[in-house]
Structure formats: structure tokens, C-alpha cells
Amino acid sequence: MKADVLIIGGGLHGLSAALQMARRGVSVIVAERHFAGRHASGATAAGVRTLGRDPVELSLSLEAAEDWHRLDDLVGDDCGFVACGQLQVAETEASLAVIAARIERLTAKGYTHERLIGPEEIRSLVPDIAPHCLGGAWVSTDGSADPHRAIRAFRDAGLKAGVQILEECLVTALERRSGNWQATTSRGPIEAKTIVNAAGAWSDQVALMAGDPLRHAIRTSMMVVTERAAARITPVVSSHGQKLSFKQTAQGTLLIGGGSQGKLAADRQSASVDVVALASSVKAAVRLFPSTGGVRIVRTWAGMEAMTDDHVPVIGFSHVVEGLVHAFGFSGHGFQLVPSVGRLLADLVCEGKTHHDLSAFDPRRVAIEKVAA
Numbered sequence: 460m461k462a463d464v465l466i467i468g469g470g471l472h473g474l475s476a477a478l479q480m481a482r483r484g485v486s487v488i489v490a491e492r493h494f495a496g497r498h499a500s501g502a503t504a505a506g507v508r509t510l511g512r513d514p515v516e517l518s519l520s521l522e523a524a525e526d527w528h529r530l531d532d533l534v535g536d537d538c539g540f541v542a543c544g545q546l547q548v549a550e551t552e553a554s555l556a557v558i559a560a561r562i563e564r565l566t567a568k569g570y571t572h573e574r575l576i577g578p579e580e581i582r583s584l585v586p587d588i589a590p591h592c593l594g595g596a597w598v599s600t601d602g603s604a605d606p607h608r609a610i611r612a613f614r615d616a617g618l619k620a621g622v623q624i625l626e627e628c629l630v631t632a633l634e635r636r637s638g639n640w641q642a643t644t645s646r647g648p649i650e651a652k653t654i655v656n657a658a659g660a661w662s663d664q665v666a667l668m669a670g671d672p673l674r675h676a677i678r679t680s681m682m683v684v685t686e687r688a689a690a691r692i693t694p695v696v697s698s699h700g701q702k703l704s705f706k707q708t709a710q711g712t713l714l715i716g717g718g719s720q721g722k723l724a725a726d727r728q729s730a731s732v733d734v735v736a737l738a739s740s741v742k743a744a745v746r747l748f749p750s751t752g753g754v755r756i757v758r759t760w761a762g763m764e765a766m767t768d769d770h771v772p773v774i775g776f777s778h779v780v781e782g783l784v785h786a787f788g789f790s791g792h793g794f795q796l797v798p799s800v801g802r803l804l805a806d807l808v809c810e811g812k813t814h815h816d817l818s819a820f821d822p823r824r825v826a827i828e829k830v831a832a
């Protein structure tokens with residue numbers, strides 16, 4: 460098998476990049492060891508959030524926010540995106556001060572997407588919220604989507620554009636020969652000019668195979684789904700300083716996440732739920748919405764993805780080997796970035812450049828030599 464580009468990893472970032480490249484006339488193979496969306500992209504809470512982003516991600520995140528509002532044009536489906544808003548509440552004076560300072564810094568830099576709101580406005584947005592919330596940050600154009608619809612839409616749009624998606628295709632070795640990559644896979648050899656490393660929690664292994672050893676940790680964020688609840692919660696709600704993100708689906712079930720970590724298996728291939736850690740997220744949710752106290756939990760899970768020390772992704776050309784582009788380490792907030800990162804990767808591969816400043820995403824900051832030094 461032969462293509463211009465081999466993308467390793469059929470999560471949303473791999474699929475999004477493949478779609479954008481194929482639409483520019485590049486031949487693309489996506490190699491996915493399980494099935495498209497099997498890992499972080501299928502386990503995600505699917506919050507579409509510019510709120511509280513690290514400023515270095517804002518250019519990508521604000522571009523992606525525009526994409527989410529017209530995703531139908533990109534993939535022929537709105538992916539269940541609803542602009543229900545994202546609200547970050549402050550439960551203490553200290554949290555309120557941190558939020559207010561952040562919004563002041565954003566405003567000074569000319570950003571207007573986050574707005575500081577008071578307790579009355581919070582109660583008008585979420586009438587069931589506990590009375591101790593002092594204020595918060597509000598982005599009305601943020602929201603959430605349906606991750607499985609998104610996976611299907613990006614996958615189908617890619618196939619339509621000519622992307623070859625090889626599922627149950629584990630890449631086990633990479634070798635550079637006469638200016639091309641030769642990949643050894645469980646479905647046979649693949650030759651490509653360029654490789655995109657979008658392997659999520661296994662990106663360090665792909666980087667090592669390619670001769671550019673990079674380092675990342677693995678996040679194992681957990682989620683809870685409850686039975687249908689009477690609560691009336693329209694926006695996605697998080698609480699500053701707490702591992703809590705909370706939303707109510709259209710069916711009435713509650714989806715609780717926010718970064719509580721599960722247990723990583725010793726072989727780094729799977730993660731399981733840590734009930735004790737999860738209980739703290741659930742308690743935080745009930746503290747914020749007391750009316751949800753008796754609601755029963757129906758399902759829990761833990762997803763896996765790569766996490767960097769600064770929680771900022773690694774995106775860009777390898778500085779060590781030619782024809783290798785990295786895109787991993789989204790550290791628990793990569794879902795929202797899917798449309799813009801896909802475009803960026805296509806810009807890099809097809810034109811060799813991007814209008815985004817990639818200095819904060821430089822792979823050299825996670826190079827193993829650098830960490831060891």
C-alpha cells in the first residue's frame with residue numbers, strides 16, 4: 460500500500476487531518492489499530508469550550524469555535540453541536556478573583572469571548588444551582604456535541620473525499636528509506652512520503668519508532684452518566700478549582716466529568732474507573748446542584764489520552780527526522796480543537812506552513828534528551 464501521507468491514529472484528530480488533506484488532492488491512509496474513535500475520541504465528554512483555555516491555544520480554539528457553528532458545511536452533519544453555552548462558576552471569593560483576573564488579562568489582549576457574570580445572571584442561566592455560587596465566567600457561543608456523531612461524520616466525509624481508513628491496523632515499525640517512510644503494520648507494509656503521528660496515548664511509541672523520541676504522560680479521565688433527572692441545566696457547567704464538568708443531555712441524563720483520574724493498567728493499554736476518585740466529582744456535582752442528590756448512576760468509564768507537562772499539545776514538524784508531523788498531547792481538551800487542528804495539519808503537510816504560531820506546541824519541549832538534561 461502506498462500514499463502521500465500515512466496518518467497513525469484514527470481518532471478525531473487523525474480523521475479530521477485526513478479529510479482536510481484529501482480535499483486538497485493528497486492521497487491519505489489512516490492506520491487505526493482498533494476502530495475509528497476507539498479511544499479518547501469515543502470516550503470524551505465532547506465539551507466545545509473556548510472558556511478557560513490556555514492563551515497559547517486561543518488562536519486555534521477560536522478558529523475551531525467558528526467551525527463548530529457551521530460544521531454541516533465541513534462534514535455534512537452538525538455532529539450534535541448545541542451552542543448551549545459554557546459556564547465556569549466560582550464557589551469561593553478566591554476562585555472569583557482568579558476568574559476576574561483571567562478575564563481582565565484576556566480583555567487587555569483584545570479577546571471578548573469570556574464574560575464575567577454575577578450571581579443573579581448565573582441563577583437566570585441555571586435556576587437549580589446552589590445559592591453559594593458567587594459569580595463566574597460565561598461564553599454563550601460555547602457548547603457541547605455528540606462525539607459518536609462527530610466520529611461518524613468525520614470518518615464518512617473522509618471516505619467520501621478518498622481517504623483510505625484501515626481499521627485493525629497496528630503500526631509496529633517505521634523506517635526511512637530513500638526519502639520515503641516504510642511502515643510495518645498488521646495489515647501489511649505501507650509506503651508514504653509523510654507520517655502524521657496522531658496516536659493519542661501511544662504517540663510516544665510512534666515517535667520512538669520514527670526515531671524522534673518524545674515524552675508524554677497518560678491521562679485517564681473518567682465520566683459518569685446518570686438516569687434521567689428532573690434538573691433543568693442547559694449550559695455545560697464547571698466549577699473553578701474543582702475536577703467537575705457537568706451537563707444535562709437532551710434525554711435528561713446527567714453527564715459528569717471534569718478530569719478525575721482512573722487507574723492506568725500496567726501495560727498502558729487500558730484504564731479502569733477509580734470509584735473513590737470518581738466519588739469526589741459526583742459530590743462536587745451534588746454540592747453545585749443539590750436537586751441531583753438522589754439520582755442513580757447508570758454507567759461510568761475512563762478514557763485514555765496523552766498529556767504534556769504544560770497541558771498544551773504537541774503540534775508540528777519533527778526537528779529530528781524529515782517527513783514527520785506530530786499532533787498529540789491534547790491533555791483532556793482536544794475535542795473542541797478537532798476542526799482547526801485538522802486544517803492546520805493539512806496546511807503543514809500540503810504547504811509546509813501555517814498562519815498559527817506553533818512555538819508553544821514545539822515538539823522539542825518534550826524531547827526525551829531535553830527532559831533527561
Ligand SMILES: Cc1cc2nc3c(=O)[nH]c(=O)nc-3n(C[C@H](O)[C@H](O)[C@H](O)COP(=O)(O)OP(=O)(O)OC[C@H]3O[C@@H](n4cnc5c(N)ncnc54)[C@H](O)[C@@H]3O)c2cc1C
Pocket residue numbers: 467468469470471472473490491492493494495496497498499500501502503504505506507508628629630631657658659660661662665679680681682716761762763764786787789790791792793794795796
Ligand atoms: C473522559 C474524557 C473527557 C474529555 N472531555 C473533553 C471535553 O469535554 N472537551 C474537549 O475539548 N476535550 C475533551 N477530552 C479530550 C478529547 O477527547 C481528546 O483530546 C481527543 O479526542 C483526542 O483525539 P485524538 O485523535 O488525538 O486521540 P484518540 O481519539 O485517542 O486517537 C488516537 C488513536 O490512535 C490509535 N493508535 C495508537 N497507536 C497506534 C498504532 N501504533 N497503530 C495504529 N493506531 C494507533 C489508537 O487506537 C487511537 O484510536 C476528553 C477526553 C476524555 C478521555
